[in-house]
Amino acid sequence: MSLEQKFLWFFFAIACLLALASVIGRVLARRATSEGAISTIENLNQRVNAWWGMVIIFFVSWLLGPNATVVLFGFISLFALREFITLTPTTLGDHNALFSAFFILIPLQYLLIGSHWYSMFTLLIPVYAFLLLPAIAVLSQDTEAFLERTAKIQWGVMICVYCISHAPALLLLDLQGFTGQNALLLFYLVFVVQLSDVLQYVFGKLLGKHKVAPLVSPSKTVEGLVGGGLSATLIGGCMFWMTPFNFWQSLLMSLVIVVMGFLGGLVMSAIKRSLSAKDWGTMIKGHGGMLDRMDSICFAAPIFFHLTRYFFSVL
Amino acid sequence: MWISNALIAVLRLLIGVTARWEGPPDLTRQRIYFANHSSHMDTLAIMAALPPEARVNVKPVAAADYWGKNRFLSYISQQGLNAVLIERNPAPGTNVLEPIFDVVRAGHSIIIFPEGTRSSQALPGPFKSGIYRLSETFPDVDLVPIYLENLHRSMPKGKHVPLPIICTIRIGNPLPRIAGEDKQLFLERARDAIVRLSK
Numbered sequence: 001m002s003l004e005q006k007f008l009w010f011f012f013a014i015a016c017l018l019a020l021a022s023v024i025g026r027v028l029a030r031r032a033t034s035e036g037a038i039s040t041i042e043n044l045n046q047r048v049n050a051w052w053g054m055v056i057i058f059f060v061s062w063l064l065g066p067n068a069t070v071v072l073f074g075f076i077s078l079f080a081l082r083e084f085i086t087l088t089p090t091t092l093g094d095h096n097a098l099f100s101a102f103f104i105l106i107p108l109q110y111l112l113i114g115s116h117w118y119s120m121f122t123l124l125i126p127v128y129a130f131l132l133l134p135a136i137a138v139l140s141q142d143t144e145a146f147l148e149r150t151a152k153i154q155w156g157v158m159i160c161v162y163c164i165s166h167a168p169a170l171l172l173l174d175l176q177g178f179t180g181q182n183a184l185l186l187f188y189l190v191f192v193v194q195l196s197d198v199l200q201y202v203f204g205k206l207l208g209k210h211k212v213a214p215l216v217s218p219s220k221t222v223e224g225l226v227g228g229g230l231s232a233t234l235i236g237g238c239m240f241w242m243t244p245f246n247f248w249q250s251l252l253m254s255l256v257i258v259v260m261g262f263l264g265g266l267v268m269s270a271i272k273r274s275l276s277a278k279d280w281g282t283m284i285k286g287h288g289g290m291l292d293r294m295d296s297i298c299f300a301a302p303i304f305f306h307l308t309r310y311f312f313s314v315l
Numbered sequence: 316m317w318i319s320n321a322l323i324a325v326l327r328l329l330i331g332v333t334a335r336w337e338g339p340p341d342l343t344r345q346r347i348y349f350a351n352h353s354s355h356m357d358t359l360a361i362m363a364a365l366p367p368e369a370r371v372n373v374k375p376v377a378a379a380d381y382w383g384k385n386r387f388l389s390y391i392s393q394q395g396l397n398a399v400l401i402e403r404n405p406a407p408g409t410n411v412l413e414p415i416f417d418v419v420r421a422g423h424s425i426i427i428f429p430e431g432t433r434s435s436q437a438l439p440g441p442f443k444s445g446i447y448r449l450s451e452t453f454p455d456v457d458l459v460p461i462y463l464e465n466l467h468r469s470m471p472k473g474k475h476v477p478l479p480i481i482c483t484i485r486i487g488n489p490l491p492r493i494a495g496e497d498k499q500l501f502l503e504r505a506r507d508a509i510v511r512l513s514k
Contacts, residue, residue, distance in 0.1 A: 078479065082331075086481040092435065092471050098478050281481060282333065 003181055006242060010187060011059050018055065021048045040205070046286025054284075054293075058190070062183060066171050067114055069183065073168040074110040078102065079290040081160035083281040087272070088152045093142030097133045101157050105129055109165050116172045125162040130154065159268075159298050160291070166301040173305075174314045178244040188243050189257060189304050192236040193296045196258045197265070200228030217269040220262075229258045244312050256307065257300045264299025318395030319370075323363040326356065330469050331481040334364035337512070338488045342369045345424050346457045346489070349446055351439035351509050352428035353467035355381075356477060358396060361426050361461060364484035374418050375426040378403050403431065412445055419453055429505065433472045437464075439509055442502040450501065457489035460505065462512035485512040 001009070025045040032038045061072045085098060105125065112121040134150045170186045178185075204224025212220045236254025240247045268291060272280060281289025291298075326332055350361060358375040365373060379400040382392035392398040399418050405411045419425060427449070429442035450458055462485040470477040490508055493501075 082479045082481060085478070086465065090468065092474075095471065095474050095478065099476055102479055103476075 001241070003184070006184060007062060010242065011055070014055055018048065018051055021051070043286050050284050050286050058187070066183060069171065069186065070110050070114045070168045073164060074106055076290060076294065077106050077110070077161045077164050079283060080164060080294055081106070081156055083289045083291050084156040084160050087275040087277050087280070088156060090149060090153065091142060091144070093140035094137055094149055094153060096140065097137040097153060100136055101129070101133060101153065105157065106161055109161055110168070113165060113169050113172055118172060121165070121169060125157060129157055133157070163298040163302050164294060166305040167297055169305055170308070173309055175244045175308070175312050176314050184242045185308070188239055189301060190297065191239070192232060192254050192257045193261045193300050195235060196229060196232035196261050197296055199232050200224040200262070203227035213266060216266055216273065220266070225262060229262065232258050253304065253307065257304055260300040260303050261296030264296045268295035268298065318391065319362060322359055322395060326359055326363050329477060329479050330356070330360070332360050332363040333483050335483055335485045337486065340486070342366065344457050345419070345422060346459050347419070347424065347449055347453070348426045348459045348461050349429050349505065350426070350461035350463050352430050352433050353435065353463065353472070354433065354470040354477070356470055357428065357463055357466055358398070358426060360463060360466060360482060360484055362396065364486065373397070373424045373426060374399050376401060376415055380404070399425070412448060415449065416452060419449065419456065435467060435472050437467055438513060439506055442506050444498060444502065446505055447498050447501050454492065458505070459489050460487040460508035460512060461485065462487070462509050464513065487512050
Protein backbone atom coordinates (compact mmCIF):
# COMPACT_ATOMS: atom_id res chain seq x y z
CA MET A 1 0.00 0.00 0.00
CA SER A 2 1.39 3.40 -0.91
CA LEU A 3 1.66 6.24 1.58
CA GLU A 4 -1.25 8.16 0.07
CA GLN A 5 -3.41 5.06 0.12
CA LYS A 6 -2.65 4.51 3.80
CA PHE A 7 -3.67 8.08 4.59
CA LEU A 8 -6.84 7.89 2.58
CA TRP A 9 -7.83 4.57 4.14
CA PHE A 10 -7.13 6.01 7.57
CA PHE A 11 -9.29 9.09 7.04
CA PHE A 12 -11.94 7.05 5.25
CA ALA A 13 -12.18 4.70 8.24
CA ILE A 14 -12.50 7.64 10.64
CA ALA A 15 -15.17 9.25 8.47
CA CYS A 16 -17.11 5.94 8.53
CA LEU A 17 -16.81 5.74 12.33
CA LEU A 18 -18.01 9.32 12.69
CA ALA A 19 -20.86 8.76 10.27
CA LEU A 20 -21.89 5.77 12.37
CA ALA A 21 -21.64 7.90 15.53
CA SER A 22 -23.76 10.61 13.90
CA VAL A 23 -26.45 8.10 12.95
CA ILE A 24 -26.47 6.55 16.43
CA GLY A 25 -26.66 10.07 17.91
CA ARG A 26 -29.73 10.88 15.76
CA VAL A 27 -31.47 7.67 16.74
CA LEU A 28 -30.72 8.17 20.44
CA ALA A 29 -31.90 11.78 20.27
CA ARG A 30 -35.27 10.59 18.95
CA ARG A 31 -35.58 7.96 21.66
CA ALA A 32 -34.47 10.06 24.65
CA THR A 33 -37.32 11.05 26.93
CA SER A 34 -36.02 11.95 30.40
CA GLU A 35 -34.40 15.34 30.92
CA GLY A 36 -31.03 13.85 31.92
CA ALA A 37 -30.96 11.61 28.86
CA ILE A 38 -31.84 14.48 26.51
CA SER A 39 -29.00 16.65 27.78
CA THR A 40 -26.53 13.75 27.67
CA ILE A 41 -27.48 12.95 24.07
CA GLU A 42 -27.35 16.61 23.10
CA ASN A 43 -23.82 16.80 24.51
CA LEU A 44 -22.95 13.55 22.70
CA ASN A 45 -24.12 14.97 19.37
CA GLN A 46 -22.23 18.22 19.98
CA ARG A 47 -19.13 16.14 20.62
CA VAL A 48 -19.59 14.14 17.43
CA ASN A 49 -20.08 17.34 15.41
CA ALA A 50 -16.94 18.81 16.95
CA TRP A 51 -15.10 15.61 15.99
CA TRP A 52 -16.10 16.11 12.37
CA GLY A 53 -14.64 19.61 12.55
CA MET A 54 -11.40 18.44 14.15
CA VAL A 55 -10.93 15.57 11.70
CA ILE A 56 -11.50 17.90 8.74
CA ILE A 57 -8.92 20.35 10.13
CA PHE A 58 -6.37 17.53 10.47
CA PHE A 59 -7.17 16.22 7.02
CA VAL A 60 -6.65 19.65 5.45
CA SER A 61 -3.40 20.11 7.38
CA TRP A 62 -2.18 16.79 5.95
CA LEU A 63 -3.10 17.90 2.42
CA LEU A 64 -1.14 21.12 2.93
CA GLY A 65 2.00 19.30 4.09
CA PRO A 66 4.21 18.99 7.18
CA ASN A 67 4.74 22.72 7.67
CA ALA A 68 1.00 23.28 7.89
CA THR A 69 0.78 20.54 10.52
CA VAL A 70 3.52 22.23 12.56
CA VAL A 71 1.69 25.58 12.30
CA LEU A 72 -1.57 23.90 13.30
CA PHE A 73 0.03 22.57 16.48
CA GLY A 74 1.53 26.01 17.10
CA PHE A 75 -1.99 27.40 17.21
CA ILE A 76 -3.15 24.51 19.40
CA SER A 77 -0.38 25.44 21.86
CA LEU A 78 -1.38 29.10 21.69
CA PHE A 79 -5.03 28.34 22.46
CA ALA A 80 -4.10 25.84 25.18
CA LEU A 81 -1.74 28.27 26.91
CA ARG A 82 -4.38 30.97 26.56
CA GLU A 83 -6.83 28.83 28.50
CA PHE A 84 -4.21 27.91 31.10
CA ILE A 85 -3.19 31.52 31.75
CA THR A 86 -6.79 32.74 31.74
CA LEU A 87 -7.58 30.51 34.71
CA THR A 88 -4.25 31.22 36.44
CA PRO A 89 -4.12 34.33 38.60
CA THR A 90 -1.21 36.24 37.06
CA THR A 91 -0.48 39.90 37.77
CA LEU A 92 0.75 43.00 36.00
CA GLY A 93 4.31 41.99 36.92
CA ASP A 94 4.00 38.89 34.73
CA HIS A 95 2.95 40.81 31.63
CA ASN A 96 6.33 40.85 29.90
CA ALA A 97 7.14 37.25 30.80
CA LEU A 98 3.76 36.16 29.44
CA PHE A 99 4.27 38.24 26.34
CA SER A 100 7.53 36.39 25.71
CA ALA A 101 5.89 33.04 26.34
CA PHE A 102 3.05 33.68 23.91
CA PHE A 103 4.71 35.60 21.13
CA ILE A 104 8.36 34.50 21.22
CA LEU A 105 8.49 31.05 22.80
CA ILE A 106 5.62 29.43 20.91
CA PRO A 107 6.74 30.53 17.41
CA LEU A 108 10.35 29.68 18.27
CA GLN A 109 9.57 26.19 19.57
CA TYR A 110 7.62 25.31 16.42
CA LEU A 111 10.21 26.95 14.19
CA LEU A 112 12.78 24.59 15.72
CA ILE A 113 10.59 21.64 14.79
CA GLY A 114 10.03 22.99 11.28
CA SER A 115 13.78 23.43 10.82
CA HIS A 116 14.59 19.98 12.31
CA TRP A 117 16.88 21.31 15.04
CA TYR A 118 16.31 18.46 17.49
CA SER A 119 18.72 19.34 20.32
CA MET A 120 17.52 22.92 20.59
CA PHE A 121 13.92 21.77 20.43
CA THR A 122 14.43 19.67 23.56
CA LEU A 123 16.39 22.39 25.39
CA LEU A 124 14.63 25.64 24.56
CA ILE A 125 11.91 25.44 27.20
CA PRO A 126 13.47 23.31 30.00
CA VAL A 127 16.68 25.35 29.96
CA TYR A 128 16.32 28.74 28.30
CA ALA A 129 12.69 29.53 29.07
CA PHE A 130 13.05 28.05 32.55
CA LEU A 131 15.72 30.61 33.39
CA LEU A 132 14.72 33.56 31.27
CA LEU A 133 10.98 33.78 32.01
CA PRO A 134 11.49 34.45 35.74
CA ALA A 135 14.39 36.73 34.83
CA ILE A 136 12.05 38.82 32.71
CA ALA A 137 9.37 38.80 35.42
CA VAL A 138 11.79 39.86 38.16
CA LEU A 139 12.56 43.10 36.33
CA SER A 140 9.08 44.33 37.23
CA GLN A 141 10.13 44.03 40.90
CA ASP A 142 6.82 42.57 42.03
CA THR A 143 7.80 40.03 44.70
CA GLU A 144 4.27 39.25 45.89
CA ALA A 145 3.80 35.47 45.45
CA PHE A 146 6.74 35.48 43.03
CA LEU A 147 7.52 31.77 43.36
CA GLU A 148 3.89 30.76 42.88
CA ARG A 149 3.44 32.99 39.85
CA THR A 150 6.68 31.81 38.28
CA ALA A 151 5.87 28.16 38.94
CA LYS A 152 2.43 28.48 37.39
CA ILE A 153 3.68 30.14 34.23
CA GLN A 154 6.46 27.56 34.03
CA TRP A 155 3.95 24.73 34.29
CA GLY A 156 1.65 26.24 31.72
CA VAL A 157 4.49 26.61 29.23
CA MET A 158 5.76 23.07 29.86
CA ILE A 159 2.35 21.48 29.38
CA CYS A 160 0.87 23.65 26.66
CA VAL A 161 3.96 24.30 24.56
CA TYR A 162 6.70 21.80 25.38
CA CYS A 163 4.57 18.70 25.83
CA ILE A 164 2.13 19.39 23.00
CA SER A 165 4.98 20.21 20.62
CA HIS A 166 6.23 16.62 20.97
CA ALA A 167 3.34 15.46 18.79
CA PRO A 168 4.41 17.35 15.62
CA ALA A 169 8.04 16.70 16.61
CA LEU A 170 7.43 13.11 15.49
CA LEU A 171 7.85 14.58 12.00
CA LEU A 172 11.54 15.24 12.62
CA LEU A 173 12.45 11.69 13.64
CA ASP A 174 14.59 9.63 11.29
CA LEU A 175 13.11 6.14 11.63
CA GLN A 176 14.36 2.87 10.19
CA GLY A 177 12.53 1.93 7.00
CA PHE A 178 9.98 4.67 7.56
CA THR A 179 11.45 7.65 5.70
CA GLY A 180 8.92 10.26 4.62
CA GLN A 181 6.04 8.57 6.43
CA ASN A 182 6.31 10.22 9.84
CA ALA A 183 3.01 12.05 9.45
CA LEU A 184 1.34 8.64 9.73
CA LEU A 185 2.92 8.20 13.13
CA LEU A 186 1.57 11.55 14.30
CA PHE A 187 -1.94 10.55 13.23
CA TYR A 188 -1.44 7.18 14.92
CA LEU A 189 -0.64 8.92 18.21
CA VAL A 190 -3.53 11.37 17.98
CA PHE A 191 -5.89 8.58 16.91
CA VAL A 192 -5.01 6.19 19.75
CA VAL A 193 -5.17 8.94 22.40
CA GLN A 194 -8.50 10.27 21.23
CA LEU A 195 -9.96 6.82 20.60
CA SER A 196 -9.03 5.87 24.13
CA ASP A 197 -10.79 8.99 25.46
CA VAL A 198 -13.87 8.28 23.36
CA LEU A 199 -14.04 4.59 24.27
CA GLN A 200 -13.52 5.33 27.96
CA TYR A 201 -16.41 7.78 27.70
CA VAL A 202 -18.61 5.23 25.88
CA PHE A 203 -17.78 2.31 28.22
CA GLY A 204 -18.17 4.63 31.20
CA LYS A 205 -21.61 5.79 30.08
CA LEU A 206 -22.79 2.26 29.26
CA LEU A 207 -21.28 0.19 32.09
CA GLY A 208 -19.69 2.68 34.50
CA LYS A 209 -20.37 2.04 38.17
CA HIS A 210 -17.17 2.42 40.18
CA LYS A 211 -15.43 5.78 40.09
CA VAL A 212 -11.65 5.79 39.75
CA ALA A 213 -10.96 9.10 41.46
CA PRO A 214 -14.27 10.75 42.34
CA LEU A 215 -12.62 13.73 44.01
CA VAL A 216 -10.58 14.56 40.92
CA SER A 217 -12.74 13.58 38.01
CA PRO A 218 -16.29 12.33 38.69
CA SER A 219 -16.76 11.13 35.09
CA LYS A 220 -13.92 8.58 35.06
CA THR A 221 -14.96 5.05 36.00
CA VAL A 222 -13.07 1.78 36.43
CA GLU A 223 -15.29 0.09 33.82
CA GLY A 224 -14.65 2.94 31.37
CA LEU A 225 -10.93 2.88 32.01
CA VAL A 226 -10.53 -0.88 31.65
CA GLY A 227 -13.03 -1.42 28.83
CA GLY A 228 -12.13 1.70 26.87
CA GLY A 229 -8.41 1.49 27.59
CA LEU A 230 -8.06 -2.15 26.60
CA SER A 231 -10.11 -1.84 23.44
CA ALA A 232 -8.20 1.28 22.40
CA THR A 233 -4.94 -0.61 23.05
CA LEU A 234 -6.12 -3.52 20.93
CA ILE A 235 -7.31 -1.32 18.07
CA GLY A 236 -4.04 0.64 18.34
CA GLY A 237 -2.16 -2.65 18.04
CA CYS A 238 -4.05 -3.47 14.86
CA MET A 239 -3.04 -0.09 13.40
CA PHE A 240 0.58 -1.27 13.17
CA TRP A 241 0.47 -0.94 9.35
CA MET A 242 0.63 2.83 9.86
CA THR A 243 3.81 2.63 11.93
CA PRO A 244 7.37 1.28 11.90
CA PHE A 245 6.24 -1.22 14.59
CA ASN A 246 5.06 -4.82 14.29
CA PHE A 247 1.78 -5.85 15.91
CA TRP A 248 3.21 -6.57 19.38
CA GLN A 249 5.31 -3.43 19.44
CA SER A 250 2.32 -1.41 18.33
CA LEU A 251 0.21 -3.02 21.05
CA LEU A 252 2.75 -2.03 23.71
CA MET A 253 3.09 1.49 22.33
CA SER A 254 -0.69 1.88 22.35
CA LEU A 255 -0.80 0.68 25.93
CA VAL A 256 1.76 3.31 26.91
CA ILE A 257 -0.21 5.98 25.03
CA VAL A 258 -3.47 4.94 26.69
CA VAL A 259 -1.98 4.87 30.21
CA MET A 260 -0.19 8.20 29.80
CA GLY A 261 -3.31 9.72 28.28
CA PHE A 262 -5.38 8.58 31.22
CA LEU A 263 -2.88 9.97 33.72
CA GLY A 264 -2.76 13.24 31.77
CA GLY A 265 -6.52 13.56 31.94
CA LEU A 266 -6.41 12.96 35.67
CA VAL A 267 -3.60 15.43 36.41
CA MET A 268 -5.06 18.16 34.22
CA SER A 269 -8.41 17.62 35.87
CA ALA A 270 -6.82 18.11 39.29
CA ILE A 271 -5.19 21.34 38.12
CA LYS A 272 -8.49 22.54 36.74
CA ARG A 273 -10.12 21.84 40.07
CA SER A 274 -7.40 23.60 42.04
CA LEU A 275 -8.09 26.63 39.85
CA SER A 276 -11.80 26.10 40.67
CA ALA A 277 -13.02 25.58 37.12
CA LYS A 278 -15.08 22.80 35.57
CA ASP A 279 -13.87 23.19 32.00
CA TRP A 280 -10.74 24.80 30.62
CA GLY A 281 -12.76 26.87 28.19
CA THR A 282 -15.61 26.86 25.70
CA MET A 283 -13.74 26.69 22.40
CA ILE A 284 -14.82 23.22 21.30
CA LYS A 285 -18.58 22.78 21.62
CA GLY A 286 -19.53 19.76 23.73
CA HIS A 287 -15.95 19.07 24.83
CA GLY A 288 -15.12 22.29 26.71
CA GLY A 289 -11.85 24.01 25.94
CA MET A 290 -8.82 23.15 23.86
CA LEU A 291 -7.06 21.74 26.94
CA ASP A 292 -10.03 19.51 27.76
CA ARG A 293 -9.37 17.82 24.41
CA MET A 294 -5.56 17.98 24.56
CA ASP A 295 -4.96 16.93 28.17
CA SER A 296 -4.25 13.30 27.27
CA ILE A 297 -1.99 14.28 24.35
CA CYS A 298 0.05 16.50 26.69
CA PHE A 299 1.14 13.45 28.65
CA ALA A 300 1.20 10.82 25.93
CA ALA A 301 3.10 12.73 23.23
CA PRO A 302 6.49 13.26 24.96
CA ILE A 303 6.73 9.65 26.18
CA PHE A 304 5.64 8.21 22.84
CA PHE A 305 8.12 10.48 21.11
CA HIS A 306 11.06 9.38 23.25
CA LEU A 307 10.23 5.66 23.17
CA THR A 308 9.93 5.78 19.38
CA ARG A 309 13.14 7.75 19.03
CA TYR A 310 15.07 5.48 21.39
CA PHE A 311 13.99 2.16 19.92
CA PHE A 312 13.29 2.85 16.28
CA SER A 313 15.45 5.67 14.96
CA VAL A 314 18.28 5.17 12.49
CA LEU A 315 21.52 4.86 14.39
CA MET B 316 -17.13 48.86 8.18
CA TRP B 317 -14.21 46.70 7.01
CA ILE B 318 -11.90 48.33 9.56
CA SER B 319 -14.06 47.37 12.49
CA ASN B 320 -14.62 43.89 11.04
CA ALA B 321 -10.88 43.37 10.63
CA LEU B 322 -10.15 44.66 14.14
CA ILE B 323 -12.87 42.45 15.59
CA ALA B 324 -11.47 39.38 13.80
CA VAL B 325 -8.02 40.00 15.29
CA LEU B 326 -9.53 40.54 18.72
CA ARG B 327 -11.49 37.28 18.49
CA LEU B 328 -8.36 35.31 17.64
CA LEU B 329 -6.45 36.94 20.46
CA ILE B 330 -8.83 37.27 23.41
CA GLY B 331 -11.94 35.37 22.39
CA VAL B 332 -14.43 38.09 23.41
CA THR B 333 -17.41 35.84 24.04
CA ALA B 334 -20.62 37.60 24.99
CA ARG B 335 -22.71 36.38 27.93
CA TRP B 336 -26.17 37.92 28.09
CA GLU B 337 -27.99 37.95 31.40
CA GLY B 338 -31.31 37.85 29.53
CA PRO B 339 -32.37 38.00 25.88
CA PRO B 340 -31.82 41.64 24.82
CA ASP B 341 -34.42 43.88 23.19
CA LEU B 342 -32.18 45.38 20.51
CA THR B 343 -34.98 47.37 18.92
CA ARG B 344 -34.80 49.86 21.80
CA GLN B 345 -32.25 52.64 22.04
CA ARG B 346 -29.61 51.77 24.64
CA ILE B 347 -26.83 53.36 26.64
CA TYR B 348 -24.26 50.64 27.35
CA PHE B 349 -22.03 51.44 30.31
CA ALA B 350 -19.02 49.37 31.32
CA ASN B 351 -15.98 49.21 33.55
CA HIS B 352 -12.91 50.57 31.79
CA SER B 353 -9.51 48.92 31.92
CA SER B 354 -7.91 48.85 28.47
CA HIS B 355 -7.79 50.48 25.06
CA MET B 356 -9.51 47.40 23.66
CA ASP B 357 -12.67 47.83 25.74
CA THR B 358 -14.74 49.64 23.12
CA LEU B 359 -13.80 47.20 20.41
CA ALA B 360 -14.46 44.24 22.72
CA ILE B 361 -18.01 45.46 23.38
CA MET B 362 -18.56 46.06 19.65
CA ALA B 363 -17.37 42.51 18.98
CA ALA B 364 -19.76 41.12 21.57
CA LEU B 365 -22.82 42.85 20.09
CA PRO B 366 -24.67 41.14 17.25
CA PRO B 367 -23.74 42.69 13.86
CA GLU B 368 -27.17 44.24 13.32
CA ALA B 369 -26.95 46.01 16.68
CA ARG B 370 -23.42 47.19 15.99
CA VAL B 371 -24.41 49.47 13.12
CA ASN B 372 -26.32 51.98 15.21
CA VAL B 373 -23.92 52.05 18.17
CA LYS B 374 -21.56 54.96 18.75
CA PRO B 375 -18.87 54.52 21.41
CA VAL B 376 -17.81 57.57 23.38
CA ALA B 377 -14.04 58.06 23.39
CA ALA B 378 -11.65 60.60 24.88
CA ALA B 379 -10.39 63.09 22.30
CA ASP B 380 -7.04 63.44 24.08
CA TYR B 381 -6.21 59.82 23.21
CA TRP B 382 -8.31 58.76 20.24
CA GLY B 383 -7.86 62.10 18.47
CA LYS B 384 -4.15 62.28 19.29
CA ASN B 385 -2.90 61.56 15.79
CA ARG B 386 -4.37 60.94 12.37
CA PHE B 387 -4.09 57.16 12.65
CA LEU B 388 -5.98 56.86 15.95
CA SER B 389 -8.47 59.45 14.83
CA TYR B 390 -9.12 57.54 11.60
CA ILE B 391 -9.51 54.23 13.44
CA SER B 392 -11.81 55.65 16.09
CA GLN B 393 -14.03 57.74 13.84
CA GLN B 394 -14.10 55.82 10.55
CA GLY B 395 -13.53 52.36 11.97
CA LEU B 396 -15.42 52.44 15.24
CA ASN B 397 -17.90 55.19 14.54
CA ALA B 398 -16.87 56.91 17.79
CA VAL B 399 -17.93 60.25 19.28
CA LEU B 400 -14.91 62.05 20.68
CA ILE B 401 -15.26 64.18 23.80
CA GLU B 402 -12.84 66.57 25.52
CA ARG B 403 -12.09 65.35 29.01
CA ASN B 404 -10.79 68.79 30.02
CA PRO B 405 -13.12 71.22 28.25
CA ALA B 406 -12.81 75.00 28.10
CA PRO B 407 -14.77 76.64 30.96
CA GLY B 408 -18.42 77.23 30.18
CA THR B 409 -18.75 74.41 27.60
CA ASN B 410 -20.67 71.22 28.28
CA VAL B 411 -18.46 68.11 27.99
CA LEU B 412 -21.44 65.90 27.32
CA GLU B 413 -22.98 67.99 24.55
CA PRO B 414 -21.59 65.82 21.69
CA ILE B 415 -23.00 62.73 23.45
CA PHE B 416 -26.42 64.34 23.95
CA ASP B 417 -26.47 65.13 20.23
CA VAL B 418 -25.96 61.52 19.12
CA VAL B 419 -28.46 60.16 21.64
CA ARG B 420 -30.99 62.74 20.45
CA ALA B 421 -30.29 61.57 16.89
CA GLY B 422 -31.43 58.08 17.98
CA HIS B 423 -28.10 56.28 18.30
CA SER B 424 -27.23 53.82 21.03
CA ILE B 425 -23.95 54.65 22.77
CA ILE B 426 -21.18 53.00 24.80
CA ILE B 427 -19.78 54.94 27.75
CA PHE B 428 -17.28 54.29 30.51
CA PRO B 429 -18.66 56.17 33.52
CA GLU B 430 -15.36 56.06 35.45
CA GLY B 431 -13.97 58.46 32.85
CA THR B 432 -10.59 56.77 32.87
CA ARG B 433 -8.99 53.31 32.77
CA SER B 434 -8.56 51.42 36.02
CA SER B 435 -6.00 48.72 36.73
CA GLN B 436 -8.40 46.76 38.94
CA ALA B 437 -10.87 44.02 38.13
CA LEU B 438 -13.76 46.09 39.54
CA PRO B 439 -14.69 49.63 38.49
CA GLY B 440 -13.83 52.69 40.58
CA PRO B 441 -16.38 55.38 41.51
CA PHE B 442 -18.52 56.70 38.63
CA LYS B 443 -18.49 60.29 37.42
CA SER B 444 -21.82 62.06 37.14
CA GLY B 445 -22.11 61.96 33.33
CA ILE B 446 -24.17 58.80 33.30
CA TYR B 447 -26.59 60.35 35.82
CA ARG B 448 -27.13 63.37 33.59
CA LEU B 449 -27.69 61.13 30.59
CA SER B 450 -30.22 59.07 32.48
CA GLU B 451 -32.07 62.20 33.66
CA THR B 452 -32.11 63.73 30.18
CA PHE B 453 -33.15 60.55 28.37
CA PRO B 454 -35.46 58.61 30.68
CA ASP B 455 -36.76 56.44 27.83
CA VAL B 456 -33.40 55.06 26.81
CA ASP B 457 -32.36 51.72 28.39
CA LEU B 458 -29.26 51.81 30.60
CA VAL B 459 -27.43 48.52 30.08
CA PRO B 460 -24.57 47.50 32.42
CA ILE B 461 -21.61 45.58 30.98
CA TYR B 462 -18.84 43.87 32.90
CA LEU B 463 -15.61 43.43 30.95
CA GLU B 464 -13.85 40.42 32.44
CA ASN B 465 -10.07 39.99 32.23
CA LEU B 466 -9.40 42.97 29.95
CA HIS B 467 -7.39 44.53 32.76
CA ARG B 468 -5.16 41.44 32.62
CA SER B 469 -4.88 41.30 28.87
CA MET B 470 -3.79 44.88 28.31
CA PRO B 471 -3.34 46.72 31.59
CA LYS B 472 -2.77 50.46 31.76
CA GLY B 473 0.79 51.21 30.71
CA LYS B 474 1.21 48.12 28.51
CA HIS B 475 0.97 48.39 24.77
CA VAL B 476 0.58 44.82 23.62
CA PRO B 477 -2.43 42.70 24.57
CA LEU B 478 -1.86 39.21 25.96
CA PRO B 479 -3.99 36.39 24.64
CA ILE B 480 -6.13 35.92 27.72
CA ILE B 481 -9.76 34.94 27.22
CA CYS B 482 -11.98 37.95 27.92
CA THR B 483 -15.70 37.61 28.52
CA ILE B 484 -18.20 40.40 27.96
CA ARG B 485 -21.05 40.07 30.46
CA ILE B 486 -24.04 42.11 29.39
CA GLY B 487 -26.74 42.65 31.98
CA ASN B 488 -30.43 43.45 31.80
CA PRO B 489 -31.34 47.17 31.66
CA LEU B 490 -31.14 49.06 34.95
CA PRO B 491 -34.62 49.57 36.43
CA ARG B 492 -35.74 53.21 36.71
CA ILE B 493 -36.38 54.78 40.11
CA ALA B 494 -38.14 58.14 39.80
CA GLY B 495 -36.52 61.05 41.65
CA GLU B 496 -33.51 59.01 42.71
CA ASP B 497 -30.66 60.86 44.40
CA LYS B 498 -27.57 61.30 42.20
CA GLN B 499 -25.16 59.54 44.54
CA LEU B 500 -27.51 56.62 45.10
CA PHE B 501 -28.03 56.27 41.36
CA LEU B 502 -24.29 56.26 40.66
CA GLU B 503 -23.72 53.59 43.30
CA ARG B 504 -26.60 51.49 42.01
CA ALA B 505 -25.23 51.72 38.46
CA ARG B 506 -21.77 50.68 39.65
CA ASP B 507 -23.22 47.83 41.71
CA ALA B 508 -24.98 46.54 38.59
CA ILE B 509 -21.56 46.03 36.99
CA VAL B 510 -20.05 44.55 40.15
CA ARG B 511 -22.94 42.08 40.33
CA LEU B 512 -22.21 40.93 36.75
CA SER B 513 -18.62 40.21 37.73
CA LYS B 514 -19.69 37.52 40.20
